[in-house]
Amino acid sequence: MRYVKDIKDGYTVQDVYLCKTKNSATTKNGKEYLNVIIADKTGNIDCKIWNADSAGISDFEPMDYVFVNGEAKTFNGNLQIDIRQIRKADASEYNVEDFIPTSKKDVEEMYDAILKCISTVENNYLHALLEEFFVNDAEFIKAFKLSSAAKSIHHNFAGGLVEHTLGVARLCAFYAKQYPAINKDLLLTAALCHDIGKIYEYSPFPENDYTDEGNLLGHIVMGIEMAGEKIKGIPGFPKDLANELKHCIASHHGKLEFGSPKKPGIIEAVALSYADDTDAKIQSFIQYIEDAETYDWNFSRAFDGSIRMTKGE
């Protein structure tokens, strides 16, 4: 398959893509035509269907996979495809993975690293809780591996939640080593659970947008509820420990104005909020660097300032 990012002026396109939007329009001479945006995991491209009566046109809707036959052209400095033929595609004609941006790292390898992390948690209750999620709950595991950690900016791809969770957990493990006053088991458990609510906050790829309950409640509230549910199933789980863990989830954004209903009040909550922020911001910068190709300064919304790649010499 030819990915969107590889389409160039003059190419003939004959492949299946995801239809993102579909709108009818009329030329100055009164001729009707269609504006369509198609996409795959590498990007979007505008298309025009000048012959609005051509077969198959009325058979597809946005978020359908469509077979596209057309010509790539530059118009007003932007590439677009003049579509000769378009029709809804059969499931057999495409591979869903081509439409889902994924982590550059191996998700299964990272998940194994998470399981290894879990094996270092010595507190029985916390260990049991982690196993309930990451070992015993097949539905959770599947959703967790497919989920992103954000809509945009950082870890905004399938596997992103695994990658971010592992990054945070590793920072936390290091903190616990460097600062022995930290309760390692509590911090690691909190790190692994801090974003579990995200599996319900975003819809699955290829959409990856806020769900209704994501908008209404957010991953912090949902994560606390999910943890609370599992904890109820673990006999004897100490109430104080449960509350401290929930507190870490509640406060992991660090500040009320970032959507945490409580500020960090115990050292593990403080540490978690730093690990979460550090991993997110450094990964955001890495994604910027991977895209940038110059040492020029660019304004970054995420950093609210100008940033550039490092020369270092």
Place this chain on the structure above:
Amino acid sequence: MRYVKDIKDGYTVQDVYLCKTKNSATTKNGKEYLNVIIADKTGNIDCKIWNADSAGISDFEPMDYVFVNGEAKTFNGNLQIDIRQIRKADASEYNVEDFIPTSKKDVEEMYDAILKCISTVENNYLHALLEEFFVNDAEFIKAFKLSSAAKSIHHNFAGGLVEHTLGVARLCAFYAKQYPAINKDLLLTAALCHDIGKIYEYSPFPENDYTDEGNLLGHIVMGIEMAGEKIKGIPGFPKDLANELKHCIASHHGKLEFGSPKKPGIIEAVALSYADDTDAKIQSFIQYIEDAETYDWNFSRAFDGSIRMTKGE
């Protein structure tokens, strides 16, 4: 019983009070003595026990009720009691209500008004949920009636939670009448449930301080969990309705920086946040007016500015 606020210079005090603090000290001439603060629902007063060896002194602790025999005197402009005799009191010697500030309004009457409010909710699921809390859950009802709505400033007395909840519910009922676009049942239910988490956020009177889970999680998170629990017990409770109700609880502080993990996103959540804020602020002002005895301007921390009683003529 002679209430603290009625003790005057020269009075002989012979009654039971609540011991708030107890510290030993030494006079300039090296004599040991005790500083004790005693309280009832009307206020606090400092006491000195000059004879540190007197009987009964070592038998009581802070938060014990104590029988006090002493003399009220003015020292450095403040009233204090020179205690001749002090001892732990028997439960038979005092009435706990004397140590709990209470609403000036009748709690049972207000509770009846809440029940009447509930009877106007037509949606079966919401009505069932409200009955689960306010009719069927005896433990909840008892705690709800005794709880305050805040540590200080407004509704900081037993029955305060009932009074504030009713005040908010009445404002909401009026909003629903004035603005028909509002879903009355959802708004009323949200109004009645918005602060239910407070029964666990503050310890019971006479302490009325943040509990450990109050500090760790807060009444918003706990209220959502409490509602979620009850909802699970109501067969067929619609998921969307449950989420919208939880959203109203989650967002009732109106802004992230006030501890809501979500901003109001539906009209009932907007309305609830206004009702909550309006009732709290106007009640704060009323409590100020009830204490103030002049038309002078006073700086108010709650209003972050100078305020005064209205002359109005």
Place this chain on the structure above:
Amino acid sequence: MRYVKDIKDGYTVQDVYLCKTKNSATTKNGKEYLNVIIADKTGNIDCKIWNADSAGISDFEPMDYVFVNGEAKTFNGNLQIDIRQIRKADASEYNVEDFIPTSKKDVEEMYDAILKCISTVENNYLHALLEEFFVNDAEFIKAFKLSSAAKSIHHNFAGGLVEHTLGVARLCAFYAKQYPAINKDLLLTAALCHDIGKIYEYSPFPENDYTDEGNLLGHIVMGIEMAGEKIKGIPGFPKDLANELKHCIASHHGKLEFGSPKKPGIIEAVALSYADDTDAKIQSFIQYIEDAETYDWNFSRAFDGSIRMTKGE
């Protein structure tokens, strides 16, 4: 007359509209043409005049009413009108009301409700002041009924000032009933007068934009001056009462950063600022709901967040 919101692709348009803008342009082939935007109370639409020499073209200016004869077409997904003929219209050819968005509610009915409100004010001085404005000052009454309460977002239509003033007054009347500490007469008077300065802050419809003195002084300062003027004409009006009323007007935005030169310092001022904010925000949400046709989340500038219609079940 065919309203702008009812014009569809393919329609022939032959009606009078308000010309909002008029600019000349040149096609790629060097042919001159005109871009014109026409409007009525239901919206705007772009027009092209390809024959720049056609009769009548040079005779009209922006903010003139023009007779338009043309064809509606879709271009690049947007509707536009290809104008065959256009000329300045006679006053006899159109009805100004078609160009002024108006309240869905009956303005006269609402005004009667305001008068009824006034009749409940028992304080002689305040009652006299209200009559000076709302009963005796014909020029004020006419402008008040025609004015909007805002440029956009909420009550941004003729009659909007009446509707908003009545909404605020009703909330205030309810507050006074629920919280007897409030001076009802002062609060009602303040509610009815809080936005009187708006009749000079916005130019009359169809323009409804900030006037020069609106920009220089704003409705708060002008409202205080207007009230002060009338008060001077009422013998014996108590100075303290006048200052408290002016204070309510001055502080009704609630915070300095919202343009109030003073924060609310008496309970009626606090109550008024809540009523004003509550009515404005709930009405903004209602206008959003009336336009929205889905349960999808939309970002709202007014609420600085995502909002949606309530499902409620």
Place this chain on the structure above:
Amino acid sequence: MRYVKDIKDGYTVQDVYLCKTKNSATTKNGKEYLNVIIADKTGNIDCKIWNADSAGISDFEPMDYVFVNGEAKTFNGNLQIDIRQIRKADASEYNVEDFIPTSKKDVEEMYDAILKCISTVENNYLHALLEEFFVNDAEFIKAFKLSSAAKSIHHNFAGGLVEHTLGVARLCAFYAKQYPAINKDLLLTAALCHDIGKIYEYSPFPENDYTDEGNLLGHIVMGIEMAGEKIKGIPGFPKDLANELKHCIASHHGKLEFGSPKKPGIIEAVALSYADDTDAKIQSFIQYIEDAETYDWNFSRAFDGSIRMTKGE
């Protein structure tokens, strides 16, 4: 008279002072006594009256002038006066000026400079307005000369309003010379009138505290009303000019959060807000330097940071 700042340990005090506060108290041994604070324009000092029965004690109230006969002593590191005798003083026994802090500069000289400023205003209407206030209104002139420009920090002394007004006017005259785009007459008039409302915002010395209308309305609103009143008396005063002048008064705090109901929107308003802020802040620093006697750093509330005198070499 011996000023408060000159009283030293061991001195015998026999003079008239202003009584600021008067409270009764009781010694540890049960003896009643009085705490009194007396003051003059140089400061305050605590006093004790050990013999609570001595003649004259019940005859004076706070804000009375009292004759004091006593001994200055150091107690706990602070100076206090043990009063042997105290009584209300006759108006003939003291000079009110001794109790009013005054500008170090000659108020009449500064006022003459203001009049000279006025003589440079060429616009007839503005010139007439200034004469109405500063030449023709004897009551205004008297109050203006006696008023401070603030309760504390800068120009907080009688004559302070004259000094600050002159300082601002001189900065403005310089701006108009350096930046010819500025309308000199408008800016000078605005500078001279910007704080006229302060004569009603503070009570007269020796109190110098916010008046009731100062708290309710503030000097900006009152200043606009005062200017409006005078303008009405000047036939033909152009409306636009009046509004621009009022706008300068309205916006002279520069930002909404500093209590201006409008931000500066014309160049003279911008210039005035800078002149006002510059003169206030530099004068605050000068008053700090005049008090400080070391090059040590001190935290300054006014500057929200540490400040020190300049060494300069």
Place this chain on the structure above:
Amino acid sequence: MRYVKDIKDGYTVQDVYLCKTKNSATTKNGKEYLNVIIADKTGNIDCKIWNADSAGISDFEPMDYVFVNGEAKTFNGNLQIDIRQIRKADASEYNVEDFIPTSKKDVEEMYDAILKCISTVENNYLHALLEEFFVNDAEFIKAFKLSSAAKSIHHNFAGGLVEHTLGVARLCAFYAKQYPAINKDLLLTAALCHDIGKIYEYSPFPENDYTDEGNLLGHIVMGIEMAGEKIKGIPGFPKDLANELKHCIASHHGKLEFGSPKKPGIIEAVALSYADDTDAKIQSFIQYIEDAETYDWNFSRAFDGSIRMTKGE
């Protein structure tokens, strides 16, 4: 030469301009063409080169000077040039000054005024330091005269740094006269040096954009380093004086959030920060007035509000 601002619809253009950008594109019919933006000191204009094969097209790059032969036309309401012929220009064909916006005032005259300012500084060390920069360092002097004081909004033209520096110095000289507590020599020196780092913060005209070290360090840090360097070359320069001067440079933005690493802590630093802000804001307003041609209100990003020219009568 015909300046960009003077080009009108229908003109034939035959002159040298600076090429700002150059991009290839394709018409709907598949024909390739070029979009080019050309500029001089008066503005920018879009150009189209329809014949992409014409001679000379591949020989120039952005930031080259090019000879343009074409026709000015209006398209979609904007002027553009249809280029018939274009080629890289010889240095002999244009005058660099035509591409550099310059101060309306004579730079040399203003520089002389700066030198006169310097001659009034009596402190030997400060005088020596100023001469090191403004008299002895030819490279500095040249760069200083050519530099702007900002990328946009105010003094964003060659000579702007001289003009702003002189404006600030004159305000400071006036402050020192009006407030004798100010150390005139220190303040004047600080005024003259406060923005010296700007010669390295912006690239030279015609680019005038942030340099790499401008982005990394900014003019405050670089200015302190530049001053420190020169000071080291002046034997006996007092350490305290050097630190106070550097402090003035460090704190001249007045607040941390504006990029000053320290807030003003001595009176000269306070005064400098006011002078800098006053001159920048008033000059911004003047540049707005010079462009505006109506008394209409316009939203200004620089003032974060609506502004207009003053009528004044």
Place this chain on the structure above:
Amino acid sequence: MRYVKDIKDGYTVQDVYLCKTKNSATTKNGKEYLNVIIADKTGNIDCKIWNADSAGISDFEPMDYVFVNGEAKTFNGNLQIDIRQIRKADASEYNVEDFIPTSKKDVEEMYDAILKCISTVENNYLHALLEEFFVNDAEFIKAFKLSSAAKSIHHNFAGGLVEHTLGVARLCAFYAKQYPAINKDLLLTAALCHDIGKIYEYSPFPENDYTDEGNLLGHIVMGIEMAGEKIKGIPGFPKDLANELKHCIASHHGKLEFGSPKKPGIIEAVALSYADDTDAKIQSFIQYIEDAETYDWNFSRAFDGSIRMTKGE
């Protein structure tokens, strides 16, 4: 020596302490006495010298070491010492280390770890720069080892700068391992140099207060100047690398409002600012935990909220 924290009611004190303050006072009966505060590295204690004529009293000043002979007593709940005899101590009578709070960790061991860190820096220029400071500059090394990293809250003891620098460097080394996009050499160098300016920002112990240049310039500006100086001595040090390193120092507080003149604009600067903040905040929490002895919640100024020790079970 008996440390201040070990003095108990009834103890006889006969040791050398540091005199922090010394003030004369007078008892109610007119007897003069002295208030003195003495200190060592473990804390402060109030003292009274009732016999103001006793030998030696006039011979010592604040910040002198004094031999104290007295009795510890409790007065008003606070311990104080009634001094019988006091005199200036000989240098031979005390050990300066007893008056300097020091890191609980071995400073030399931590310094060795810093040197080991340096040995991992492969870039020749950066390595040379680090050696210039940490190996070759004896004066710097001595000051660096003795300095604190803050006046209070965290690392506010001798060796604190070493401990904090090492903590930050270790976090940075871990980041570089976890995120390979980071330039390890640049980040490590920046970590080791980020607070070098602190050796001049605080005066040496036992004072540990802001120096004059600390107040005027701060450790960020001074650190950049120190680095710049050393860099000039290293032939061929690349300009870009120098600027990037200085940028890391400049931006290590992460935000302008925290005193950084630039926000982090390269990934190493972002990483450094997180490491600095993380180490400071976690260490602050650790110092809190080490002092706290209960699981009660306490309000923390540093965290602007309530915090407590973790139960963890």
